[in-house]
């Protein structure tokens with residue numbers, strides 16, 4: 095297996111990202127290209143990909159993260175825009191996926207560390223995510239802990255990520 099090189103995601107990566115999404119998630123968790131493109135446009139510095147050395151177009155893994163109001167949750171498969179005005183922001187880790195051939199080599203951790211450095215540069219202090227497909231254990235190894243959604247509106251948004259969705263938090 096070739097060494098993987100990490101770099102910030104660009105819009106040209108989105109077709110390959112959609113291919114990895116199709117391999118890694120059950121159908122009800124597939125998000126549209128437009129929804130993912132809006133996340134990249136919101137925060138290009140905190141969205142990263144990994145590709146084999148010498149083959150920058152052949153993605154092995156991707157990670158979407160962006161800032162978001164701490165007391166809210168981005169809508170699953172929705173188009174995001176920067177519409178907040180004041181209030182606490184969190185580093186929202188939206189979607190991490192490693193293509194099956196690249197799993198188990200530490201790629202996810204490396205992507206998270208790269209994006210985290212950008213989140214720290216942006217001055218973010220807390221991080222939140224929604225764990226799906228039983229990945230809460232993996233995030234727990236990074237220090238994320240389950241928290242209860244505060245209020246009915248947040249609970250409804252969390253439910254849109256699926257019955258098994260778990261809201262988690264840690265310091266950046």
Ligand SMILES: CC(C)(COP(=O)(O)OP(=O)(O)OC[C@H]1O[C@@H](n2cnc3c(N)ncnc32)[C@H](O)[C@@H]1OP(=O)(O)O)[C@@H](O)C(=O)NCCC(=O)NCCS
Pocket residue numbers: 118119190191192193196197198199200201202203204224225226227228229230231232233
């Ligand atoms: C979860 C995922 C991102 C981990 O990527 P990865 O690059 O293989 O992770 P790493 O190499 O850093 O870590 C591998 C370790 O995590 C463990 N692991 C993998 N998936 C896990 C899960 N769902 N829950 C708990 N541990 C998990 C592996 O068993 C391995 O353990 P080991 O180090 O003791 O051998 C990857 O398995 C994946 O893309 N899964 C499908 C998409 C998904 O569910 N994403 C998370 C949505 S919140």
